[in-house]
Amino acid sequence: MSKPHLDHLSKDAQLLPVLQSVEPYLLQERHNICLRLCASIMSQQLSTKVADVIFKRFLDLFGGNEPDARQILDTPFDTLRGIGLSNAKVGYVQNVARYMLENKTDDETIRQMNNDEVIEFLTQIKGVGRWTVEMLLMFTLGREDVFAIDDLGIQQAMARVYNLDMANKKEFRRQMLEISSAWAPYRTYACFYLWKFKDNK
Numbered sequence: 001m002s003k004p005h006l007d008h009l010s011k012d013a014q015l016l017p018v019l020q021s022v023e024p025y026l027l028q029e030r031h032n033i034c035l036r037l038c039a040s041i042m043s044q045q046l047s048t049k050v051a052d053v054i055f056k057r058f059l060d061l062f063g064g065n066e067p068d069a070r071q072i073l074d075t076p077f078d079t080l081r082g083i084g085l086s087n088a089k090v091g092y093v094q095n096v097a098r099y100m101l102e103n104k105t106d107d108e109t110i111r112q113m114n115n116d117e118v119i120e121f122l123t124q125i126k127g128v129g130r131w132t133v134e135m136l137l138m139f140t141l142g143r144e145d146v147f148a149i150d151d152l153g154i155q156q157a158m159a160r161v162y163n164l165d166m167a168n169k170k171e172f173r174r175q176m177l178e179i180s181s182a183w184a185p186y187r188t189y190a191c192f193y194l195w196k197f198k199d200n201k
Helices: 004-009 016-021 033-043 048-060 069-073 077-081 087-102 107-111 115-122 130-139 152-161 169-181 187-200
Strands: none
Touching (some): 033 069, 033 087, 077 087, 107 115, 115 130, 152 169, 152 187
């Protein structure tokens, strides 16, 4: 089956070997955006393995089921601390649930927003930065054209693939934006393949 994103990205001669070295990937939409955002906060600055353990403990608080915003907000602070979250992360998780409830926000509300609107809406929550929302756009909302310029893994992979100098940060970002503009409207896929390429190395 032909994949339009691969046909398009393959036009980049330097990216082509990366595409050929990684298994093809298709984005999927997932439900319960509030929970996914909370999970992203929980995983910040943790290894994938540790993050998975903490998220499983979190779900176990709800009998293994996925909680909604009300259930998350009603969970006592000390209970959330008890699964291994820091004080700050407990506060941020509660901020997300409270914000969703106060704004009467459900999955459909957010799905109707464009990428910039989602970023503007969710970064108003204390503890939620642009990178976190970009990951949500990619891996929960399934948006195909997101470029996570501040992601260290993407930066390192692009520096290697395109032989870029990371030392001059301003020039490095300019080069990243210039290169990635040719990937539109499939920049999410390019990011995914670059992450996998970096992990494989």
